[in-house]
Amino acid sequence: xxxxxxxxxxxxxxxxxxxxxxxxxPLPFATSCCGIEFMATMxxxxxxxxxxxxxxxxxxxxxxxxxxxxxxxxxxxxVLKQVYIQMAEPKWVIAVGACAxxxxxxxxxSVLQGIDKVIPVDVYVPGCPPPPxxxxxxxxxxxxxxxxxxxxxxxxxxxxxxxxxxxIE
Amino acid sequence: MSDKVENGLIESLLKEQFGDAIRSVEESYGxxxxxxxxxxxxxxxxxxxxxxxxxxxxLTSLCGMHFPDNxxxxxxxxxHMHSFANNKRIRLHILxxxxxxxxxxxxxxxKTANWMERETFDFFGINFTGHPDLRRILNMEDMQYHPxxxxxxxxxxxxxxxxxxxxGR
Numbered sequence: 001x002x003x004x005x006x007x008x009x010x011x012x013x014x015x016x017x018x019x020x021x022x023x024x025x026p027l028p029f030a031t032s033c034c035g036i037e038f039m040a041t042m043x044x045x046x047x048x049x050x051x052x053x054x055x056x057x058x059x060x061x062x063x064x065x066x067x068x069x070x071x072x073x074x075x076x077x078x079v080l081k082q083v084y085i086q087m088a089e090p091k092w093v094i095a096v097g098a099c100a101x102x103x104x105x106x107x108x109x110s111v112l113q114g115i116d117k118v119i120p121v122d123v124y125v126p127g128c129p130p131p132p133x134x135x136x137x138x139x140x141x142x143x144x145x146x147x148x149x150x151x152x153x154x155x156x157x158x159x160x161x162x163x164x165x166x167x168i169e
Numbered sequence: 170m171s172d173k174v175e176n177g178l179i180e181s182l183l184k185e186q187f188g189d190a191i192r193s194v195e196e197s198y199g200x201x202x203x204x205x206x207x208x209x210x211x212x213x214x215x216x217x218x219x220x221x222x223x224x225x226x227x228l229t230s231l232c233g234m235h236f237p238d239n240x241x242x243x244x245x246x247x248x249h250m251h252s253f254a255n256n257k258r259i260r261l262h263i264l265x266x267x268x269x270x271x272x273x274x275x276x277x278x279x280k281t282a283n284w285m286e287r288e289t290f291d292f293f294g295i296n297f298t299g300h301p302d303l304r305r306i307l308n309m310e311d312m313q314y315h316p317x318x319x320x321x322x323x324x325x326x327x328x329x330x331x332x333x334x335x336x337g338r
Binding site for chain 2: 075
């Protein structure tokens with residue numbers, strides 16, 4: 001009988017995906033009440049750390065996940081885009097709450113009608129504001145995306161086209 | 170001091186000093202509201218500030234207003250003044266045509282008027298002649314209109330997820 005340590009076979013892509021998905025460094029871009037819900041999500045009761053996203057990155061250079069939480073005014077739009085551009089690939093974006101997703105109740109001249117007008121978004125979390133459970137659900141959705149993403153997605157023409165459509169690069 | 174300076178006294182002093190420049194005087198909720206001629210506004214505010222008895226040494230607020238149905242006097246500017254010495258507040262306002270949106274600046278008397286006049290310019294398009302730095306302050310610099318003028322809709326025109334038949338537009 002063989003009593004050694006043993007080994008398993010898998011694809012490198014899957015291992016890397018697993019590692020990335022469970023060590024997300026989120027950048028909280030919190031502008032209003034959704035940000036308060038996010039603070040509860042980070043707190044002991046809900047504890048985002050359980051999903052490997054313990055360490056918030058307040059610098060876009062080291063962040064993997066941009067979490068936009070709250071109303072983004074049109075004046076803030078270029079700032080948000082700049083933060084997105086400064087993040088290194090691979091990067092993901094989650095729009096938390098009605099305002100970040102669509103402008104929410106602020107259907108007015110000064111408010112950006114959803115952040116997908118300026119940057120590409122991977123996951124939308126509904127709610128006004130969404131409870132911590134919903135934000136966790138969004139994070140888990142992002143983890144699924146990260147786990148199953150192809151190595152070459154970021155080099156694909158489709159991805160480049162997406163960025164170009166937002167005027168990035 | 171405060172028992173000395175009553176609304177009636179302020180009214181009679183102003184009328185004695187400026188005569189015809191005082192168009193009308195009203196009192197609501199114990200606060201004087203004085204409509205004055207635009208040409209005399211700086212003179213009157215300076216007199217109220219420099220009078221040793223009244224000493225309205227603080228400009229609490231300055232803002233614009235727009236009444237499209239008030240033909241010939243569609244636009245207005247409201248000045249709230251406060252006297253610390255007498256614990257007294259008064260309100261002055263001027264009315265003028267939208268075809269001639271020019272008002273002399275009070276930045277020479279109160280430094281605080283700088284940003285308030287910029288805001289009024291931003292939202293109502295009122296030009297404060299003599300202002301040291303009259304540019305937009307709250308809205309995006311490339312905005313093409315003055316959003317609080319009532320001919321413009323409050324809603325953002327770029328919104329795509331609202332169907333008019335459900336939202337009564």
